[in-house]
Amino acid sequence: MQERGRSEEEVRSLLQEAKRRDLSYASGRILSSMCTSPLKVASRAFCDFLETNLGDPGLFPGTRELEERAVKAIASLLGFAGAKGFIVSGGTEANITALFAAREAAKRSRPEVIVPETAHFSFEKAARMLKLRLIKAKVGEDSTVLVSDVERRITSSTVAVVGIAGNTEYGAVDDIAALSELALEHGLYLHVDAAFGGFVLPFLKELGFPAGEFDFSLRGVCSITVDPHKMGLAPVPAGCILFRDAGYLELLQVESPYLTQPRQCTLLGTRSGASAAAVFAALTFLGKEGYRRVVERCMQVTLHLREGLLSLGMRVHEPWMNILVFDHPQREALAGELRARGWAISRTRRGEIRLVIMPHVKKEHAEQFLRDVEEAAEVL
Ligand SMILES: Cc1ncc(COP(=O)(O)O)c(C=O)c1O
Structure with a gap:
């Protein structure tokens, strides 16, 4: 630890510099997390x-x-x-x-x-x-x-x-x-x-x-x-x-x-x-009504993604809830391409690509993701 403390502005600027390196849920790019922006x-x-x-x-x-x-x-x-x-x-x-x-x-x-x-x-x-x-x-x-x-x-x-x-x-x-x-x-x-x-x-x-x-x-x-x-x-x-x-x-x-x-x-x-x-x-x-709406929206985006991925020829697991798992014969390369395009995605233990559709993932993010999957699949 340094001997002398720093000013509040200096401390805040160090914090902000660190924060700039973090991903943010608001970007809609985090498709791998079960957490989201809190209310x-x-x-x-x-x-x-x-x-x-x-x-x-x-x-x-x-x-x-x-x-x-x-x-x-x-x-x-x-x-x-x-x-x-x-x-x-x-x-x-x-x-x-x-x-x-x-x-x-x-x-x-x-x-x-x-x-x-x-x-x-x-x-x-x-x-x-x-x-x-x-x-x-x-x-x-x-x-x-x-x-x-x-x-x-x-x-x-x-x-x-x-x-x-x-x-x-x-x-x-x-x-x-x-x-x-x-x-x-x-x-x-x-x-x-x-x-x-x-x-x-x-x-x-x-x-x-x-x-x-x-x-x-x-x-x-x-x-x-x-x-x-x-x-x-x-x-x-x-x-x-x-x-x-x-x-x-x-x-x-x-x-x-x-x-x-x-x-x-x-x-x-x-x-x-x-x-x-x-x-x-x-x-x-939120009450029950608010949570119901949140779940409804997440499911709409999930089902939109499911349709889009199916139409791109992906093998998609039928979702139980707002978690979507899909697969492609060149799954490794596809996952790499998607990460290179800035998407935080995760993989199942079997190697499939796993998405968690939390409330920060909006329809426009889903559409961008589908465009990127299409492009990525073309260059494989
Ligand atoms: C089903 C299930 N149980 C337990 C946990 C652990 O929760 P936490 O990371 O909040 O400790 C998780 C986290 O993803 C989970 O999916």
């Missing part, structure tokens, strides 16, 4: 609550109430307003928290958790931290987990089964209803990772798109991860973990002497009240 009202709320710390909630009872109200609103969206939980830093923390609770509840000497092989890498982290053996169940052609394979892998050491409602690569939704039945039959904990799908599926259904059950309306579902910093349009960091039964939270608690609350259940100690305020602001500002 203005949520960003303002975040700034207004910067100094709050929900690790010491007795100091910030107003902020704590905003968190409770935000959690309750998300819980009611996901089928059970009585579910309990917290605003956390994101899907990774939420998934770790869920598996931690499942492990504590089951108390097995060699605990195992069964996840679909498509599960997000946060489960690898959770398994290593929690000393859980990660058992990967096979998925079918449509990239949803084969429930028969999950069942085959259940042993006396299984402490949890995980289903995904909107997987990272394809947006595919596992048959959570069947997993719920399986969990009930075997007395197992079922966690649903709806980090992306939690703010999409409830609205898709209302818009008339096919969308299966995935939430607490299914009796076997014990916990759900959902990320407000993805399709919830809140600023990063904002995830949410919800438990059907508050008893699971008690399993996580430790004494927190010298703070305003005697026990703490969250993984983090000091944690941002700004995130909770921002999530509350986003939910309150």
Whole structure:
């Protein structure tokens, strides 16, 4: 660190110089991210609550109430307003928290958790931290987990089964209803990772798109991860973990002497009240009607892209939600050409090109993208 501080202008100019090198969602060129520009009202709320710390909630009872109200609103969206939980830093923390609770509840000497092989890498982290053996169940052609394979892998050491409602690569939704039945039959904990799908599926259904059950309306579902910093349009960091039964939270608690609350259940100690305020602001500002409109627009752009890519002769996976995967015989070269033209795209593990159509991707961006795909395919 330098000895003497610099002026505020100098600091700001250093920051701006760094920021100029970043991509921006507003350019419409980021087609690889599950995050987007947060709503203005949520960003303002975040700034207004910067100094709050929900690790010491007795100091910030107003902020704590905003968190409770935000959690309750998300819980009611996901089928059970009585579910309990917290605003956390994101899907990774939420998934770790869920598996931690499942492990504590089951108390097995060699605990195992069964996840679909498509599960997000946060489960690898959770398994290593929690000393859980990660058992990967096979998925079918449509990239949803084969429930028969999950069942085959259940042993006396299984402490949890995980289903995904909107997987990272394809947006595919596992048959959570069947997993719920399986969990009930075997007395197992079922966690649903709806980090992306939690703010999409409830609205898709209302818009008339096919969308299966995935939430607490299914009796076997014990916990759900959902990320407000993805399709919830809140600023990063904002995830949410919800438990059907508050008893699971008690399993996580430790004494927190010298703070305003005697026990703490969250993984983090000091944690941002700004995130909770921002999530509350986003939910309150948009309401269900606003989120439905956001999802509708994303789906319109997704379907427009799908049509365009099909007419260019690409092999396109049928989208489950606003994630579009397509392929070309020279996929490597095509991906390179698109990146060279300034598009941030990602690839699936199988190598296909993957696009996430977030609200910052407008129809005009989609049209430019299609023109570039056409040109790029011609020069291959
Ligand atoms: C299905 C799913 N679960 C969990 C995560 C992890 O979320 P985060 O990056 O917010 O920790 C992601 C992130 O893409 C995801 O797609």
